[in-house]
Each structure stands twice: as structure tokens, then as C-alpha cells.
Amino acid sequence: MGESAAENSWVRRVEEVLRKLGERVRVEAAIVFGSWARGGGGEWSDVDLLVVSSDVANLGILDRFSISAEYAREGVDLFIYTPEELESMVRRGNALALSALVEGVLVVTCDHVERLRREASSRYRRLGRMWVSLEAGPAP
Template identity: 45%
Template sequence: MRRFTSSIPVESVIIFGSYAKGQHGEWSDIDVLIVSDYFRDIDVLERFRLIAEYKVGRVQAFAYTYEEMVMMVKKGNPLALSALIEGKPLFESERVKRLMKKAKQLYTKKGRTWRLKQDNN
């Protein structure tokens, strides 16, 4: 990950999923969210190819711009909400920190489903 973050300007890196929750097993992958405006003009398949060049071990990385993350929160995207609400940031920008706080204020998890909190409807 360090090799990747030194190659492109990265705004935030957040570990999420079973590793972030301390529920990982022997075969668990390590889910990582990378936020960077570097990805703005790169299509999703190309992003995965780019990330694969730096892949180490069982890391499963997801790459989005800040604006994409904002839209994903507005739409209740489970990947974005899991990363922003339950994830453990390795580092984050101030605006990603604010987005994490906003997501926590807006959403709650019921079982495996994210829902808007009642006072936000």
C-alpha cells in the first residue's frame, strides 16, 4: 500500500470489512478503500488494473474519487457506508473525515442492511 500511495496522490485510505471489525479469519481478504481525485478521469476497470499492479497478498482495494464517495453516501451504497462508518482510517483528509461523520449521523445498520436513521427521513 505504501508503494501505491507514494506513486499517486491519495487523500484517504480506510480498512473496512472483517479486518476493521476484528472478525477476520484465516481466509479473509483485507478490504481497503482508497480515495483520490487522481481517479477522476480513469474508468473503473482501469482503476482495478492500476491497483492490481500494486496488490500484495489478500488486499482487495476499491478506488473512488471524493465526489463519487459523496454520491455513494447519498444513495446509501453499502460499500461506501461500511467503509466510512465501520472502517478504520489509516489516514484521511479533513473532508473525508467530515464525510465519515455525516454518514454516521445519517445511517444505521439493521442486520446486514444500512438504513437512514428515523430522524433524518
């Protein structure tokens, strides 16, 4: 499978997941991150997909895990957060959130995620496998 065919493969997988997920919750933002976003994904690589939806605010962690598990069969590792949860993750320097926002490919976006992306990009840098704050003192 050539590079463009592999890339088309992740695009098709993400489109299908977002279509199906969109029947259950409103997808406010979707970001592909990890190896595919960094150009290192291959034919056998799962696609890491972060979805932001206010509709999951009342779902417990097990319910979200159940939804995410449904898409693992399609080669997509799905992470679902509310806008507030994602904002809190950025403020704490969470590596998953930072990787998605700073290095990820926006598939669907909204103003809130665009603002968080700018904030994360200006406050943090990747140093090897770690994210470091560019601000003095510990991250809030």
C-alpha cells in the same frame, strides 16, 4: 498465528499497498473496512481497503480495476474513488461506502473524509446486513 500477529499482518499488507499505490496516485484517505475492521478478520481473510484520490478522476473503470487487481495478489481488495464519488455514494446510501466510513479504521484521513464519516454516522445505521436511513423519506 495469534490475533496480534494476524492484525500486524493486515497492517503490513496495507502499509505496503499504500506505499506502492502512493508512487502512482496521491492517497488522500485510506480506510480498512469489512471483517478486519469489525475484528473478525483471520489469517486467510483479504483486507478490504477503500482509497480516496482525486488523481483517479480521469481514469476509466477498467484502468482502476487493473490497478486494484494488482493488489489482490497481496491479499488486499482495493476500492479507489474520488472524493466526489465517495460523497455521492454516501448520499445514495451505498453499503460499501457506509461500511467503510461508519465501521472502518482510518489509516490515512483528510478533512473531506472526516466530514463524510460524521455525516454517514449521523444519517445511517446498520440493521443486520442492510443500512437504513435515519431520516424521513428516501435517501437523496
